[in-house]
Amino acid sequence: MNEYLYYFPIYNDEDKNRIKKEVEENFKNKGSKSSYKKLxxxxxxxxxxxxxxxxxxxxxxxxxxxxxxxxxxxxxYNNFSLYELRIPPQSRTGVFRVYLTFYPEKFYLNNNVIILEAEFKTEKKAKKIESAYNNLKSLVDDASK
Structure with missing residues (x-):
């Protein structure tokens, strides 16, 4: 079976592992258990x-x-979209936010999804949305070379 989910950056294991660790390990201790299971x-x-x-x-x-x-x-950014997955959509106790995009490919559409950034948001303003946008720009610009 194909797998379609990747973590940014595709080729830098250190930073990729930071985002993956945030989602798969650090989020376990935040928010409700049911919200984490849904995520x-x-x-x-x-x-x-x-x-x-x-x-x-x-x-x-x-x-x-x-x-x-x-x-x-x-x-x-350059016809590539930044999406935000929110689990739950809103909550006073916090929301898991995962910022993602589709893998940029000039000549054909593929089915791959890349997680650009993640956070557990407890305040009004998202802290990592700017980082996610910068990662999107970097990903698209690198794919255009």
């Missing part, structure tokens, strides 16, 4: 279904307000 289930489903799974989810949620969406479009 893990979403990541498993993304790994199995890739880009197609996310696009299906976006289509299913198109009539929801932004604050009630589990996955939301945040920004664009």
């Amino acid at each position: 893990k289930l979403f990541l498993i489903n993304i790994n199995k279904g890739g880009r197609k799974y996310i696009l299906k989810l976006i289509d299913e949620e198109k009539f929801k307000t932004h604050k009630n969406k589990k996955i939301a479009h945040i920004d664009d």
Whole structure:
């Protein structure tokens, strides 16, 4: 079975492991156990279904307000989108936020998804969204070379 979920940067194991560790280990101790289980289930489903799974989810949620969406479009860079997975969509005790994009490929669409950054958000303002956007820019610019 194909796997479609990757961590940024694709070729730098040290930073990739930082984001992977944040999602798979550090998040265990934050938020509710049920929210963490939902997050893990979403990541498993993304790994199995890739880009197609996310696009299906976006289509299913198109009539929801932004604050009630589990996955939301945040920004664009050179025709590549930055998405935010939110589990739960909102909560006073905190929200798991995983920033992701589709793998940039000039000549064909593939099904791969890349996690650019992750955080457990407890305050109004997201702390790692700028880092996620910078990672998106870096990924797209490197793919364009």
